[in-house]
Amino acid sequence: MKNKILIIYCFNLLFPVAFLAQDLEQFNTESQQFIYFFKGSKYLVPHAAASLENAITKLNNIWDYKSKERITVIFEDFSDIGNGGTIAIPWNLLIIGVSPFNFTFDIIPTNERMQWLMSHELTHVVMTDKSAGIDRFYRTVFVSKVFSDNENPLSHIYSYLTTPRWYCPRWYQEGIAVFMET
Secondary structure, three states: OHHHHHHHHHHHHHOOHHHHOOOOEEEEOOOEEEEEOOHHHHHHHHHHHHHHHHHHHHHHHHHOOOOOOOEEEEEEOOOOOOOEEEEOOOOOEEEEEOOOOOOOOOOOOHHHHHHHHHHHHHHHHHHHHOOOHHHHHHHHHOOOOOOOEOOEOHHHHHHHHHOHHHHOOHHHHHHHHHHHHO
């Protein structure tokens, strides 16, 4: 065990850059927090933040939704094709792929892809996070939205009680988001 610690210590002394290689940047506003990995994405962050703010305003007007927490957006550039994803348990998180989309079967104006993507993904957050009376009761009992853990099967029940719309079929979730695009 001591040999492993000594090897790790020596490695850190010889190659300190390996542990500092991932430089995270942040861009914060009142309602959102952007985290991005590459400084090459910095030019796109203000536009994406404005697009998210527009989507928040639009969805607030339609569904009377006000998030109780900041929405975290992770900008990643780890693939060759842009995409997006949403996680609303236990926090509201959007994962946005910065790469251009594959337009083989779709036509989307490239200057509007951030607005489209932010609106689509934020619809998932609103649908999942907006609570009804019984959801609010269980969120108060459990202090927050409960994340399901495979190691603890009982957490699946608690998670369903706090955010039941997260567990609806995917066609339903995607159908609402696509409907909101039109």
